[in-house]
Amino acid sequence: MADKGHGLLSGKSGVIFGALNESSLAWAIAEAIHREGGRFVLTNAPIAKRLGTVDALAERTGSPVVWADATSAEDLDALFRQAKETFGGVDFVVHSIGMGMNVRKDRPYEDLDYDWYHKTLDISAISLHRVVHSAETTGALNDGGSIVALSYIGAQRVFSKYSEMGDAKALLESIVRSYGYRLGRRGIRINTISQSPTRTTAGSGITGFDGMFDFADRLAPLGNADAASCADYTVTLLSDLTRMVTMQTLFHDGGFSAMGISDALIEQLKNAQGS
Ligand SMILES: NC(=O)c1ccc[n+]([C@@H]2O[C@H](COP(=O)([O-])OP(=O)(O)OC[C@H]3O[C@@H](n4cnc5c(N)ncnc54)[C@H](O)[C@@H]3O)[C@@H](O)[C@H]2O)c1
Secondary structure, three states, rough: OOOOOOOOOOOOEEEEEEOOOOHHHHHEEEHHHHHHOOEEEEEEEOHHHHOOOOOHHHHOOOOOOOOOOOHHHHHHHHHHHHHHHHHOOOOEEEEEOOOHHHOOOOHHHHHHHHHHHHHHHHHHHHHHHHHHHHHHHHHOOOEEEEEEEEEHHHHHOOOOOOOOHHHHHHHHHHHHHHHHHHHHHOEEEEEEEEEOOOOOHOOOOOOHHHHHHHHHHHOOOOOOOHHHHHHEEEEEEEOOOHHOOOOOOOOOOOHHOOOOOOOOHHHHHHHHHOO
């Protein structure tokens, strides 16, 4: 992509959730939106102040940072009120938030800690509902806007190590459809991007991530999609070029989701079996 961009988002403003450090998908997305002329508030959970480097991104893109826990209605309302005050209204929202409590602590799916499970669903999926609700009720969300959330193919298929996060992503994608129907009245669209495994803090927190990454990379005809290409794809969804696309799970995975097995993998399995 050209460093200068194409002004695809000039005149648009929004809120970006989930940039923690340079490896975050939301970080690459923020840089791409900035390149395309969009303005935004960066937001993350208060704990990210200590764990991340959001301020550096804020400086680079000239963006305000508002700390907000995406499971807190109060925090979200304050965030969207501030975004409205800063920009007059919000044309786009990027939800790039995920946390698998049981996954992180290696609790097997058959023996989930239910308090953690609730928390996983609340942070990774229900937060999207809360975000849209708050963006609407504060009056911040403009007609004709676009909302994008990040998902993974574990919503549709079993990736054994993805565990409870598969349930969270299934709920996230369902919320996108249910809310999308309601938002359509105002010309607002909402979609998920189902992204390839990507080396980020959340991604690497999954035991077996390297195996999932390599498998997808070998099977996908184009290989795994990286964070920069995910960011470019996000820009298209926030732009007017995709104004009739809503309520979709859009696979951004180099073709992985359409594959069964490849010649290369058959050869590798044969070799592993010594046949
Ligand atoms: N990395 C991958 O392989 C991959 C693949 C497909 C989809 N995704 C999805 O992409 C999104 C972004 O994850 P990432 O891989 O960039 O990792 P990341 O760790 O950089 O981002 C996750 C973000 O969620 C934020 N967060 C956690 N709890 C929060 C809360 N209560 N309130 C507000 N923010 C909170 C974290 O602070 C962090 O910024 C997630 O939805 C993830 O599931 C990731």
